Amino acid sequence: MKSLFSVACLLIGFGSAFAQTDSSAVVNAEWLSRKISKGVILKQAAFHQNLFESNQFVSILEIKQKRRYTIDLAYEDSLLRTTSEFGEIHKALAAINGTFFNMARGGSVDYLRSDGKVINENRLNKDGSRAVHQKAAVAIRRGKLSLTEWNGSDTWESSIEAEDVMLSGPLLLRKGSIAGLDSAVFNTARHPRSIIATGKGKKIYFIVVDGRRENAVGMSLFEARKVMKWLGMIDGINLDGGGSSALWVAGQPFNGVVSYPSDNKKWDHEGQRKVANVILLKNKKP
DSSP, X not given: OHHHHHHHHHHHHHHHXXXXXXXXXXXXXXXXXXXXXXXXXXXXXXXXXXXXXXXXXXXXXXXXXXXXXXXXXXXXXXXXXXXXXXXXHTTOSEEEEOSOBOTTTOSBSSOEEETTXXXXXXXXXXXXXXXXXXXXXXXXXXXEEEEEEOOSOTTTGGGXXXXXXXXXXXXXXXXXXXXXXXXXXXXXXXXXXXXXXXXXGGEEEEEXXXXXXXXXXXXXXXXXXHHHHHTTOOEEEEOOOGGGOXXXXXXXXXXXBOSOOBTTSSSSSOBXXXXXXXXXXXESOO
16 A cells, blocks of 8 residues: 555656756747837747657737727628738738638637627537637727626626627636636547637737647647746637637748648648638737
């Protein structure tokens, strides 16, 4: 019995050591930082087998919600556009792909409201239940972004007081605490990920974790939420990921695509998938 207890303690010790190593790798990484505009910084880091024992590449656009900036949604009802196209058309400073959509017909499969008008309703499961990506929301009121979670009611999204509302999920962080995730493959498998998060000092974050390549394998949502927690973020939700994941910043090299979209199965900046909606950072004055 004593020997079993010793083995258990040893395994726990190994687990703690890996967690400490991973958190240190994130916090102490050599983040390449570029000032995009006042209060807007692009941070990127490559990890070589030292984060979750894997190669990773993470891009974070850190935004302080100043009066000069506004957050907005952009969408198409039936057409699909790349994230960079959305950003350029709307003369944005930056854009990240949005929520889940119908790849054949276009349009969001989750509730989407823009300028007070409902664009798309939730496409529920066959049994009438909500999909996991319909249990959290990006809410934009007067150009300021906040994140909220489902209250259990059927009419929750219509009661959110904001001009723009985009449902997505699952929720990853809530008020600084790790949110619960089930063991579905969508959560446990490693994929490219796109995430919106908030932090102290009225900061918001556009986050893309690249994946599906040797240089960056992607993260499970369990891993992604740990990274967010280690970086001190407060609230965060998952957006559409996989081949849809893309981060675009105006004026940057490679036509502004700063992440490595995976839809062309190459490690370059050319593999954007066309999507139905995005979240934009814009100047209030053109």
